[in-house]
Amino acid sequence: MRLGILGETRAWRDGGGEVPLGGPARRALLALLLVRPGEVVSADRLAEEIDPDGALSAHALQSQVSRLRTALGSAAVIERAGAGYRIVVPHDDVDACRFERLAREGRAALREGDAGRAVALLREALELWRGPALSDLSESETAQVAAVRLEEQRLAALEDRIEGELRLGGHRLLVPELRELVGRHPLRERLTGLLMRALFAEGGQAEALVVFEQTRRHLADELGADPSAELVTLHRELLSADPSPSPAAPPAQLTTFVGRAEEVAEVAELLWVARLVTLIGPGGVGKTRLSVEVAAVAADDVCFVELAALRDGAGLPQALLSAFGLRENGLHLEVGGQTPVDRLIAALSDRMLLLVLDNCEHLVEEVAMLAARLLAACPRLRVLASSREPLGIIGENLWHVRPLDDAAAVQLFTDRARAVRRAFAADPATVRRVCAALDDLPLAIELAAARLRTLDIDDLAERLHDQLGIAARGSRTADERHRTLRSVVAWSWDLLSEPEQRAAQRFTVFAGGATAEAARPVCGADGETLESLVDKSLLEVVGGRYRMLETIRAYGAERLDAAGERESARRAHVRHHLELVRTAEPHLRQAEQLEWLAALAAEHANLLAAVRWAVEAAQVETALQLLASASTYLWIRGTSASVAPQAIALLDAMVGDAPPAGLGEEYATCVLLAASGAAGRAVWQRHRSTAEKALAAAWSGAQPGRYPVGLLLWMMRNAGEADPQGAFALVSSQRDCSEPWVRAVAQYVSAFGRLRERDHAWAERTFAAAAEGFRAIGDRWGTALALDALAGLAAARDDHAEAIALTDEAITLTEQLGALEDSADLLVNRGDHLVGADLAAARADYAKAADLARRAGSSTYLAAALRGLGDIALLEQDLAAAERLYAEAVERIDPHWVKSLGNRARALAGLGVVAEARGDHAAARARYQEVAESATVIDAPTPEALRLLGLPESLVEAVSRL
Incomplete structure (x- = not known):
């Protein structure tokens, strides 16, 4: 039996079923006994703590104890001891005791320098928390003291976990979490120090110094104290230190570099006059190491892309997007139109950067085409490639890498x-x-x-x-x-032993390296065997992950085929990663989503490889389960397009269009993933009706479906269709679902339905309830969605201060998720809320949004920012600038994406106003007609529909004159 007080007091049988404990008095009794299991608690104290008003008699207490014994059975014994009671249960069966043990072991591992083990232990400890400790005993003095102690230990364990992850190089994904924690605990100096270190590791030295100054002021104002000696020392180190290299820098090297110093200087010099240099030579000659050393001296801004793990050229643009830390789509599902290559060009168009493409030989044609296009479109870009053969494009300079002298x-x-x-x-x-x-x-x-x-x-x-x-x-x-x-x-x-050979050859199925936890089951090896392979240079450890050099991998893959074990190894690989995404999925919709997003991002290449193999091997059931289980991660991270080709291939491989028995929900999720790619429109039209029926069937019973995010995405995908009511009804019907996240989604979707019916007050209440539902379970993604909708309603009733405050909160959440596109979208919205009162602030928001959109390579979000700048130009009577900005916005916007309807309509209306100001009434009328046609997606082109598109009253009036 497992017993829990880290949240509501609960008990579970070993098989997983929950034990019904009864009413509040019985839960309070169990919680008090579990504060210190094995220790006697007096009957008087129990009665007083359970009922402070003194209404609980000794007989009533004994009755409650008896009923609790019956509920728990023999797995936990409640004994009478003197004048009190105690519970006899293994300490590890109590979540608080297990948490304390794991936290102690994790802290000890951290002190001993084993950051990987420390992080694993501390994550396991923190995952035991389901809410505030001893929440059933809010009025109990004993519980309050224990809760304070446990919450302090929880915060300390969280700090230990973050420190461990910082040691493992996870600074990029830790910064948003640390900002949130420092905001909640501004006087906790260890958190401040961790945030300063994480910012510095990202290259944010100035930001780290600002954080120190803010904490110093808080300490002085609140406590009249100065920062600790440790924090002051860290501050001095930051003042004297150089910023760390870019996160996209080449991998750190663990060994000395020998024999090519002159060569490094010569190749670096060549890169200043030639924008494409390819290092060519046989395998093992040192091309990768030379490229790493050249990159270190040739440029300040470097992006290093390792291509060896890619099996074909289809994934090349996505590999580059990932290397730049860019999502393939934003919070609102950018559909169609812009390709990953377009996004890369937008991100690199005005950036001075050295792009290192390592191990190109197996993708030489695809790399050549992509490099040529990027170099042509991005004049400040330089490329250093390594390959066994030239790329063969105009402007390429070859550098032959020879053996050492x-x-x-x-x-x-x-x-x-x-x-x-x-x-x-x-x-x-x-x-x-x-x-x-x-x-x-x-x-x-x-x-x-x-x-x-x-x-x-x-x-x-x-x-x-x-x-x-x-x-x-x-x-x-x-x-x-x-x-x-x-x-x-x-x-x-x-010279390897037989177990070492088998482990090494099975390791070749990993596409992006592996943790020890993944390598052991897939390779069928223990930790000692893996470490032996490291000692013998067959594996190496980088950033806490095992990886294998490509030359060794190629040989091992041949041996794996010769042994007839490739299918077995791949099945083990798929099985491990399917279990990983299944475990992670519910956490991605809760407060731990940042940690699990980071964990899955590290396995992204392996997830793609697992999906690809399952599809190629016609393992339909496994492939559907893998795609569905990974879908939450893929959508939140904005990488759903990376599996769209496999999803399409899987749907094409099925017999007929009907889903396999028992896999209707997985099938519907696969259809959504297929539709997220540039080639997915035809698949969507063919499978939409069947998928909707399958999804409705999965969510029509008393039990919730298996993949809740699919509900939200189904509505968002259908919102731009001619008849979206079925999708709205399907999702809205889940308002009474037992799953809290689904209830919040249902509220969010229901509110949109009421907006169509003009019931703004009901919609606003329901959006607010959805936001609170998402916030209660810690989901930043859903909360940002709901806050954005609330901000739009506040602006519609001219409460721009409220709209700005709500948008500010949403921006904070998208920044924590690392979503550049979503932050850009929200900045445009905030600019729209500001434009009537503070033109300079609105202009700054639009400009910042444009910069973020360019960095993210998002044409649609850039178009929205340009539309906003066009509005300002029009207000300032600069007709030429307004026309240029509006025209560029219309050219960039995807007209098929529902989220872009408002910006497109506003840009078209702006062009109409410009034409009207110049006396070209025919052109103005044509533009206004296009705006009216856009409004029909929402409703008839009434003034109300135009306002829902975000048009200000002046433009509503202009269009309505039609």
């Missing part, structure tokens, strides 16, 4: 040998003979040097000679060098 090869071997045998010393001639046998290829040298842990240099030289059949020779062709490297990999492989 004799002296550098010997130095590299010696350095790596001393890493495994500190006292290594050998005859230079013998070392030279070994390096020559390896064709002076850096990767081959490193693999061979790793063997000195168990071999001496003479034995190594002899084995290499026997294995390769070569001695010191002169230069060879690239193909021969590649064969030499393959022989060294094979030789290293053959």
Whole structure:
């Protein structure tokens, strides 16, 4: 049995079913006994705490104890002890005790320097919390003291977890969470210090110093105290430190760089005069390491994209979007129109940046086409590529990466040998003979040097000679060098034990590296075997994740095929990641969503690989479950388009258009994912009706469906259709659902239905209830949606102060989610609320929104910002600027996306006003007619429909004159 007081007092059987405890008095009794399980609580104290008014007699207390015993059964024993009672239960069965143990172990691991283990333990501890501790005993003095103690431990564990994740390099996703925590606890100096460190790691040195100053003032005003010595020391370090490199920088290297210093300088110099440089050479010659070193000196702003994990060119634009930290779609589902490449061009159009594309050889045609397009459209962009063959496009400069010279090869071997045998010393001639046998290829040298842990240099030289059949020779062709490297990999492989070989070959199914938790079940290996592979240079550990060099992966994949285990390994890979997304999905709609978004983002490449394999292997049921379980993550992160091709292929592979038995909801979710891609419109039209019936069936019973986010997305996808009422009715029908998140969604959708019926007061109350519902469970995504709708209603009744306050709150939430596009959208909305009262502030919001949209590569959000700037130009009677801005906005806006209807209508109306001011009444009338046609998506083109599109009264009047 499991017992819980971290939230409402509850009990669960081992099988998962909840134990009915009875009324408030019985829950309070159990909670008081569980504060310190095993310790006696006097009967008088129990009676007083359960009923402070003194109405609970000793007999009544004994009766409550008896009923509680019956409810709990034999799994938890309540004993009479002297003048009181105690509960006898294993401490780990009580969530508070388990939390305290895990928090202690996590803190100990953090002190010992094991950040990965610490984070895992602390996450497990924090996940036990379901709400405020001992919430059933709000008036109990004993409970209040215990709750304060537990809440303090919870906050300390949260700080420990954040510190651990900072040590693992997770600063980017921690900044929004830390901002929120510091806002709630402005006097808690450890949180301030963690936020300062995270900001500094992101390159935000100035922001970190501002945070220190704000905390210093809070401490002085509230406590009359100065910051602690630790915080002051951190402040001094920040003042004297350089900002950290860009988050898109190349991976940090764990070993010394040997033998190519002049080459680095020459390639860096070449990049200043040539915008495309390709490093070419055989596998293992050191192209990747050279590109890393060149990037470090050639540019301040670098984006490093590792392409080895991509199986085909279809995922190339998405890989670049991910490397830039860009979402593929925003909060409101940008549909159709703009492609990922368009978004990349928008993001890079005026940015001075070095883009490093590593391991291009298997995608050389696709990389060449994309690089050519980006370079043509982005004049300040430079590209450094590495490949075994040229890209073959105009303007490409080739740099042939050669094997190391004799002296550098010997130095590299010696350095790596001393890493495994500190006292290594050998005859230079013998070392030279070994390096020559390896064709002076850096990767081959490193693999061979790793063997000195168990071999001496003479034995190594002899084995290499026997294995390769070569001695010191002169230069060879690239193909021969590649064969030499393959022989060294094979030789290293053959020296592995059978369990090590099996683990290494099964590891090749991972597309983006793996955590130890993922590698163990997929590879069928324990931690010791994996660490042994690291020791032998077959695996490496980067950022707490195992990864395998591509040359070794290619050889291991061949061995996996030869062993006939590829399907087994892939099934294990899919099984692990299906379980991961199933576990994560409910947390993505709760307060822990930032942590789980980060965890799934680290596995994004593996998730795509799992989906691709399941679809290619015609594992329809598995593929549908995987897509549906991952859909919440994909939509919140804005990466749903990355699986759209697989979703389309899966739908095409099904027999007929009917969903498989028992998988109707998964099928409907797959249809939504397929429709999120640029080629998904036809699929949507074919499957929409069947998918709606399947979704309705899944949510028509007493039990809620399995994938609640699909309901919200179904309404949003259907809102722009000719007849969206079925979608609205389906979602609105869930107002009494037992799932809190679904109830909030139903309220949100119901409010839109009432807006169509002109019942603004009811709609506003319902949007507010939805916002509170989302906020209560900690979902920032849903809360931002509801707040945006409330802000629009406030503006409609001319309460712009309220609209601005609501939009400010929504912007804070989208910033926490890292959603540049959504923040841009909300900034435009805030500019619209400000434009009548503070033109300068509105202009600043529109300009900032345009900047964010360009960085995010979002043409539609950029169009909205341009429309706002056009409004300002029109107010200032600058007709030429207004016309130019409105025309560019209309050109960029996707006319098929429901969210863009208002901005498109306002830009068209603005062009009409400009034409009218110039006396061109025919052109004005044509523009107003286009606005009226836009309004028919909402209703007849009445003034009310025009106002719902966001048109101000002056434009409503102009259009209504039709």
